[in-house]
Amino acid sequence: MVGVLHSSLHTHGYPNAIEKIEKMENQKTLIYSKGFNITWGNDTRYWRLPPQSRTPTKDSAAELLQVSWLEVTCSTDNVEAGKSYKVGFNLSMTEAAFGWKGCKVYIMAKIGKAGTFVYKKVCLDTKEKNFDIPKEDLVITVKPPSSSPGDNRLYFGMYEVWSGRWKGGLKIHHAFVEKIN
Numbered sequence: 001m002v003g004v005l006h007s008s009l010h011t012h013g014y015p016n017a018i019e020k021i022e023k024m025e026n027q028k029t030l031i032y033s034k035g036f037n038i039t040w041g042n043d044t045r046y047w048r049l050p051p052q053s054r055t056p057t058k059d060s061a062a063e064l065l066q067v068s069w070l071e072v073t074c075s076t077d078n079v080e081a082g083k084s085y086k087v088g089f090n091l092s093m094t095e096a097a098f099g100w101k102g103c104k105v106y107i108m109a110k111i112g113k114a115g116t117f118v119y120k121k122v123c124l125d126t127k128e129k130n131f132d133i134p135k136e137d138l139v140i141t142v143k144p145p146s147s148s149p150g151d152n153r154l155y156f157g158m159y160e161v162w163s164g165r166w167k168g169g170l171k172i173h174h175a176f177v178e179k180i181n
Contacts, residue, residue: 029078031175033062037157039071063094066168070105073157074175079111084141084181087156090173092130097169100124105160107133109140112151124170132176133158139180 033050040046046067050060064070072089079085087109093100100123108119120134142152154177160167 027078027179029076029177031074031076031177033060033172033174035074036062036172036175037073038062039069040067041072061092061171061173064168064170064172066166068164068166070160070167070170071157072159072172073155075153075155076177077153078177079142079152079154080179081142081152082144083179084139085154086137086139086178086180087154087176088132088134088138089158089175090130090132091124092171092173093124093127094169094171095127097127099165099167100126100170103160103163103165103167105133105158107138107156107158109138109154109156111140111142111154113153113155114151115155130173137180 038047038049041049041062046065048063048065050062062072088107103124104121105124106119106121108117110117118138118140120136120138122133122135124133140154140156142154156175156177158172
């Protein structure tokens with residue numbers, strides 16, 4: 001399998017699944033489902049992933065069938081020092097969605113592997129057809145470089161690993177990073 005460690009039940013994102021969109025003064029980066037790192041993503045009991053292709057498609061969602069440990073992450077280096085970015089995910093719920101009532105999902109972001117996370121908690125107990133999370137902007141700022149250059153890569157993800165409850169019926173269409181200043 002291309003892009004997947006053979007001995008792992010976890011998927012690892014493809015770099016070509018990232019699309020940079022220029023609009024006015026803001027930049028928006030979309031990371032499609034093939035660009036996600038998904039815990040248990042290589043196990044068809046838990047996830048339905050889009051078919052392998054060399055180019056990402058906007059209609060290809062990663063569909064969560066059932067997990068008790070939700071961890072979907074991605075990263076991009078399409079960020080500039082001294083700028084702030086809004087991050088999140090575009091989702092939908094299937095008719096058969098379950099396990100989300102009262103379940104808090106964390107959207108977390110940090111700059112650099114050693115960075116400090118900022119986060120928002122969201123509830124996914126909804127039947128909306130297509131929506132972005134978090135509803136309130138999750139903003140992270142890339143600090144200007146100091147005397148020694150560091151890791152300015154933006155790492156972010158969505159997590160629900162604490163409740164131990166099974167959940168399913170979630171489609172993750174893409175993640176987004178939007179420059180806001």
